[in-house]
Amino acid sequence: MQQPSDRAVHAAYELAQDRYATLGVETEVALARLAQVAISLHCWQGDDVGGFENPGGDLSGGIAATGNYPGKARSAAELRADLDVAYRLIPGTHRLNLHAIYAETGGAKVERNALGPAHFAAWVDWARANGHGLDFNPTCFSHPLAADGFTLAHKDPAVRQFWVEHCIAARQIGAHFGQTLGTPCVTNIWVPDGYKDTPADRLAPRERLRDSLDAVLASPIDPAHNRDAVEAKLFGLGVESYTVGSHEFYMGYAVSRPGTLLCLDAGHFHPTEVISDKISALLLYVPELLLHVSRGVRWDSDHVVTLTDELQAIMQELVRGDFLGRTHIGLDFFDASINRVAAWVIGTRNTLRALLMALLEPADLLREREVAGDYTARLAILEELKSLPFGAVWDAHCLRQGVPVGMAFLDEIRRYERTGTRGRGDAGIR
Numbered sequence: 001m002q003q004p005s006d007r008a009v010h011a012a013y014e015l016a017q018d019r020y021a022t023l024g025v026e027t028e029v030a031l032a033r034l035a036q037v038a039i040s041l042h043c044w045q046g047d048d049v050g051g052f053e054n055p056g057g058d059l060s061g062g063i064a065a066t067g068n069y070p071g072k073a074r075s076a077a078e079l080r081a082d083l084d085v086a087y088r089l090i091p092g093t094h095r096l097n098l099h100a101i102y103a104e105t106g107g108a109k110v111e112r113n114a115l116g117p118a119h120f121a122a123w124v125d126w127a128r129a130n131g132h133g134l135d136f137n138p139t140c141f142s143h144p145l146a147a148d149g150f151t152l153a154h155k156d157p158a159v160r161q162f163w164v165e166h167c168i169a170a171r172q173i174g175a176h177f178g179q180t181l182g183t184p185c186v187t188n189i190w191v192p193d194g195y196k197d198t199p200a201d202r203l204a205p206r207e208r209l210r211d212s213l214d215a216v217l218a219s220p221i222d223p224a225h226n227r228d229a230v231e232a233k234l235f236g237l238g239v240e241s242y243t244v245g246s247h248e249f250y251m252g253y254a255v256s257r258p259g260t261l262l263c264l265d266a267g268h269f270h271p272t273e274v275i276s277d278k279i280s281a282l283l284l285y286v287p288e289l290l291l292h293v294s295r296g297v298r299w300d301s302d303h304v305v306t307l308t309d310e311l312q313a314i315m316q317e318l319v320r321g322d323f324l325g326r327t328h329i330g331l332d333f334f335d336a337s338i339n340r341v342a343a344w345v346i347g348t349r350n351t352l353r354a355l356l357m358a359l360l361e362p363a364d365l366l367r368e369r370e371v372a373g374d375y376t377a378r379l380a381i382l383e384e385l386k387s388l389p390f391g392a393v394w395d396a397h398c399l400r401q402g403v404p405v406g407m408a409f410l411d412e413i414r415r416y417e418r419t420g421t422r423g424r425g426d427a428g429i430r
């Protein structure tokens with residue numbers, strides 16, 4: 001698809017700049033801020049949350065990637081090559097969020113509680129060479145010891161101990177990432193533990209999860225290297241009736257364990273419940289948040305991020321509350337029915353676009369009208385903003401950052417389908 005000429009992008013930007021200036025908004029300030037924000041792309045979109053520990057193994061834990069689009073990455077090297085393409089199509093410099101199942105063990109069987117930094121050496125080399133910070137997650141699913149649906153809250157102390165050791169190993173790997181790359185790693189713990197049907201005892205598993213987490217987090221790590229986050233969830237597939245790590249569980253946990261970050265996944269709440277309204281409340285009580293920017297659709301929590309009202313509301317909260325410095329923005333979706341690199345690019349570009357829209361608000365004016373009790377003007381301005389030319393500012397950002405403007409990014413993805421991912425043992429190109 002044809003990319004607009006540089007001249008057209010510049011001309012549209014200048015008109016947009018004037019238009020925003022009428023509301024007192026400086027587009028250059030917004031773009032300078034936008035360029036500083038690093039989004040953590042989730043590695044698991046590239047291979048349907050498979051990992052390379054057990055090729056062809058089943059995904060468990062109440063999550064599912066559906067679809068059979070060809071070209072799935074089959075090795076860490078292929079996944080890195082796919083990520084390189086995605087990062088080239090996204091303006092800015094961004095992070096990568098790894099899961100423990102993406103370890104490279106050279107074909108050796110390494111138990112998850114025995115993983116160490118050495119198993120991620122190639123990831124670290126690649127991250128350093130490309131300016132990506134790294135984030136990390138223990139993988140408490142897709143494993144024989146998670147097969148009955150419990151990990152850190154398991155009733156068998158030996159099973160619990162295995163997962164405690166895995167999570168401790170994950171924190172140490174995270175600390176190594178942070179120390180080596182000079183940017184703190186956020187290590188996020190999510191466990192799928194729960195019951196399909198109504199439990200007789202909702203308390204005991206929660207006591208066990210609390211105690212396991214305390215064991216995991218017992219030794220402090222320099223926050224310059226690693227920060228720990230915990231992620232709640234309402235329910236999963238086959239875990240519909242009871243999730244041990246509910247929102248209340250983890251909110252209480254993070255607040256009562258100083259320094260622990262809370263992870264809010266946008267798809268982990270009731271269908272009409274939104275995380276945008278939780279951000280300002282939680283940041284009164286926890287030092288930092290991790291976001292899993294995602295999109296829930298009915299029972300699925302992980303659709304590709306689109307430019308929804310809620311995505312805009314999340315970014316508005318981060319900007320209006322001056323929370324960007326206390327929020328780690330990560331992505332979490334997986335779709336195997338479309339090109340996987342395109343999924344990353346579309347979801348990340350949308351996240352950045354929503355952030356730009358938030359940065360283009362006349363924040364002082366809105367606040368001033370609100371304090372004055374002039375809710376009429378507040379509403380009028382918020383509605384007017386929806387049709388201001390933010391797209392022209394976004395196009396200029398893409399041009400300046402050296403990434404495709406508009407739909408031209410899809411041409412790059414098609415080219416990569418023809419040259420890069422062809423012949424990965426599946427049906428070929430669609």
Ligand code: RNT
Binds near residue numbers: 063
């Ligand atoms: C699952 C959680 C969790 C996972 C990843 C793979 O519902 O959102 O964050 O998606 O850890």
Ligand code: ZN
Binds near residue numbers: 265
């Ligand atoms: Zn998540």
